[in-house]
Amino acid sequence: MATRVLFVCLGNICRSPTAEAVFRGLRPDLPTDSAGTAGYHVGEPPYGPMQAAARKRGIKMDDLRARQFIARDFARFDLILAMDADNLRNIEALRPAGAATPVRLFTDFGSDAGAVPDPYYTRDFDGALDIIEAAAQGLAEALD
Template identity: 55%
Template sequence: MRALCMTQTPSHTIRILFVCLGNICRSPMAEGVLRHLAAEQSLKLEIDSAGTADYHIGEPPDERAQQACSGRGVDITGLRGRQVSPEDFHRFDYILAMDTENLRRLRAMQPAGAPARLSLFMDYAPGPQKGMAVPDPYYGDSQDFDEVLNMLELAAQGLIKQVCQA
């Protein structure tokens, strides 16, 4: 893959948290993709994922998510679901939601004075996908997981470019 940090790499560790509803599909896939891209470029990023709901705490990512990621050389088998905590809003620089409902929940949860920047992950994607919600593939098939992975890869590349310019 081509280098995404054309200008410079960040001088400090940037902390990024991806958030979806249950933390077994979209957000662990996003975590895996960004970890993979950051490792390829030796970027100092701390990357995690969580859910706004407590449905899947301690569970591994959905098998279809694992398979889609594995097909692109991204291993998410060791990840486990967890719920967003108030401390996350102080620990992470960026908290990136997969859709507007989860972004709304995050804004309602954010403690006063917490510095984390909240936005949609797709705000970092180029072109017409910028600002879109990442659809939940949970009730779909393997093709839905592949399409979500395509979206996540685009946004991850855009996020890395932004982080390198900051």
């Protein structure tokens, strides 16, 4: 069975949809999704400036829409990847009793950044993309 991967950030309009789009370009054979720990942007497309930065690198994500992370995601996915430690804590706070799905930092897979800084606040969309691309490549190789 293919590994089902969920990428999670705060609002699901910058980091996690970008991570999903980059990763699905590398591993289109694996089911993916993205979500946010907060419901600020449910139903919205990825943030315009993030899409523009990604588009310059040939990354398409305008088909994605934000959704909020829910406890049922532990059963729906085989691996949940958080963009930073705060997201990881918020995900773990929703872990149902007995759920064994691993939750890790996305940057554990090929970036020494420790986290993907939120470009919604930092405005460094290219810097976030650099980290995301490195981690996505490492994840794609790890799941081979």
